[in-house]
Amino acid sequence: MKQPELIPHLFRTEFRKITAVLCKLFGIAHIEIAEDIASETFLRAIETWPYKGIPENPTAWLYTVAKNKAKNYIRRDQVFTGKIASQIKHTLSGIEEIEIDLSEQNITDSQLQMLFTICHPSISTEAQIGLALRILCGFGIDEIANALLTNKETINKRLFRAKDKLRTEKVKIEFPGAAEINKRLETVLTTLYLLFNEGYYSESRDTVLREDLCLEAMRLTYLLAENEHTSKPVVYALLSLMCFQSSRFEARKNANGEMILYQDQDETLWDQELISKGMYFLNISAQGDKISKYHLEASIAYWHTIKEDTHEKWENILQLFNQLLQIEYSPIAALNRTYALSKANGKAAAIIEAEKLGLTDNHFYFTLLGELYKGIDDDKARKNFQKALSLAKTQTDKQTIQKKIDIL
Amino acid sequence: MKDFLLIYRMNYDAIPVGTPEQMAAMTKRWMDWIAEIAAKNKLADRGNRLATSGKVVRADNVVTNGPYTEIKESIGGYSMVKAGSYDEAIELAKGCPILSVGGNVEVREVSVL
Numbered sequence: 001m002k003q004p005e006l007i008p009h010l011f012r013t014e015f016r017k018i019t020a021v022l023c024k025l026f027g028i029a030h031i032e033i034a035e036d037i038a039s040e041t042f043l044r045a046i047e048t049w050p051y052k053g054i055p056e057n058p059t060a061w062l063y064t065v066a067k068n069k070a071k072n073y074i075r076r077d078q079v080f081t082g083k084i085a086s087q088i089k090h091t092l093s094g095i096e097e098i099e100i101d102l103s104e105q106n107i108t109d110s111q112l113q114m115l116f117t118i119c120h121p122s123i124s125t126e127a128q129i130g131l132a133l134r135i136l137c138g139f140g141i142d143e144i145a146n147a148l149l150t151n152k153e154t155i156n157k158r159l160f161r162a163k164d165k166l167r168t169e170k171v172k173i174e175f176p177g178a179a180e181i182n183k184r185l186e187t188v189l190t191t192l193y194l195l196f197n198e199g200y201y202s203e204s205r206d207t208v209l210r211e212d213l214c215l216e217a218m219r220l221t222y223l224l225a226e227n228e229h230t231s232k233p234v235v236y237a238l239l240s241l242m243c244f245q246s247s248r249f250e251a252r253k254n255a256n257g258e259m260i261l262y263q264d265q266d267e268t269l270w271d272q273e274l275i276s277k278g279m280y281f282l283n284i285s286a287q288g289d290k291i292s293k294y295h296l297e298a299s300i301a302y303w304h305t306i307k308e309d310t311h312e313k314w315e316n317i318l319q320l321f322n323q324l325l326q327i328e329y330s331p332i333a334a335l336n337r338t339y340a341l342s343k344a345n346g347k348a349a350a351i352i353e354a355e356k357l358g359l360t361d362n363h364f365y366f367t368l369l370g371e372l373y374k375g376i377d378d379d380k381a382r383k384n385f386q387k388a389l390s391l392a393k394t395q396t397d398k399q400t401i402q403k404k405i406d407i408l
Numbered sequence: 409m410k411d412f413l414l415i416y417r418m419n420y421d422a423i424p425v426g427t428p429e430q431m432a433a434m435t436k437r438w439m440d441w442i443a444e445i446a447a448k449n450k451l452a453d454r455g456n457r458l459a460t461s462g463k464v465v466r467a468d469n470v471v472t473n474g475p476y477t478e479i480k481e482s483i484g485g486y487s488m489v490k491a492g493s494y495d496e497a498i499e500l501a502k503g504c505p506i507l508s509v510g511g512n513v514e515v516r517e518v519s520v521l
Contacts, residue, residue, distance in 0.1 A: 318440075319436070319439060321443065322439045322440060322442070322443030322446075323439075323443075325443050325446035325447055325451075326442065326443065326446050326451065326454050329446060329447075329449045329451070331449075333447075334446075334447040334448070334449070337443065337447050338447065353444060353447070356444075356448055357447060357448060358448070
């Protein structure tokens with residue numbers, strides 16, 4: 001790798017590791033110091049490497065600089081020494097002996113413990129996602145703002161408030177105890193699920209960034225699956241779902257970034273390796289005795305990897321949505337269930353059910369009604385599509401609906 | 409939105425034992441029906457089935473085999489739905505598969521303490 005690409009690449013992979021380890025060492029109250037030291041380390045690389053050349057082992061170089069900077073910081077700052085050095089768990093016979101452990105094991109543990117800290121119930125989900133992107137995924141503020149379709153100021157404020165909250169709540173950076181882990185894991189999984197969805201459904205034009213979001217969510221979920229404290233069936237179920245969903249990443253948008261609906265996708269573009277990984281994780285997830293919404297969603301996604309329309313396929317999808325809705329209602333699950341119903345039992349039966357859903361502020365609702373009436377009553381189909389068009393907000397949605405009207 | 413308890417009753421002695429396929433088909437009808445309610449966001453609690461045998465405790469430590477010997481019909485299960493009115497709750501109950509096999513659904517508004 002050449003120098004211009006090397007530093008951004010290392011920034012993406014190493015910034016988060018250094019930050020997590022230092023933050024774990026200093027405590028959540030000093031999260032900004034950890035971030036600053038990590039940033040300064042990269043600044044030093046940018047200043048030095050062009051003149052002295054790339055070191056033989058760039059990562060080791062970064063770790064050494066980060067360690068020295070951390071030690072210097074502790075030595076220099078009396079306030080810091082007084083306030084924090086006493087909190088550092090390692091026995092302190094002298095600052096020189098502080099162990100800054102950048103081993104692979106400690107990096108992974110620190111990142112996972114930070115994941116639990118960041119996904120603390122005391123801060124909002126959107127703040128959790130922002131912090132996870134910044135601290136655990138090494139995203140810049142610009143990138144986060146772009147991915148979440150907002151501006152830098154909003155993200156900065158959001159992160160500032162969230163860090164402040166974690167500080168005042170004195171949230172510890174550690175694995176939750178056995179009694180608490182399932183409950184806390186639930187919050188972590190929700191955040192990872194939403195992080196993945198941000199990437200998968202984002203309106204952002206930046207395809208690379210959107211894929212990165214999905215990959216990061218998968219990477220963090222995989223870390224959970226690999227760890228003895230957290231390798232639970234529900235984690236594998238989420239991982240399976242993410243694999244199945246991302247297997248269609250290439251197929252679901254065309255060159256202009258327009259959405260290609262499932263039935264129109266070129267299935268040769270589906271990533272077979274991710275599909276088989278999804279099946280592998282889904283099998284492991286079947287070990288427990290509890291069916292989570294991720295199990296059901298992963299199973300639904302599994303059936304979608306079979307392109308051919310059979311009664312068996314849609315009947316299975318219908319039953320899975322039936323179970324999913326009993327665990328947790330969502331308008332989109334209700335609409336998808338009705339679509340599955342039309343595939344399993346015919347459009348006429350589905351129209352009766354659809355009319356009763358009453359989701360009259362939802363453009364997907366009218367799009368579904370339009371689809372169901374198509375071929376049965378094209379006039380009603382058109383009226384529903386037009387209603388959908390008037391409710392749709394994004395350009396992509398409007399284009400998709402307009403196309404449906406045009407071919408009616 | 410108020411909560412309404414749906415109580416499923418029927419004479420369980422009178423049900424002919426079906427083939428596994430018939431039983432599966434019946435389970436599917438229940439699943440479809442409950443999910444229809446859930447899809448309208450009207451399901452508060454899917455509830456449970458009740459075992460066919462039971463006991464009745466009366467005053468003076470009298471315990472009899474139940475549910476009730478004097479009537480054939482017994483409660484087979486219950487669910488909780490959300491509805492704006494009795495009429496709406498009744499509409500939801502009308503699709504219950506138990507009606508097709510001679511049973512009935514009692515709809516009771518929950519009066520919150």
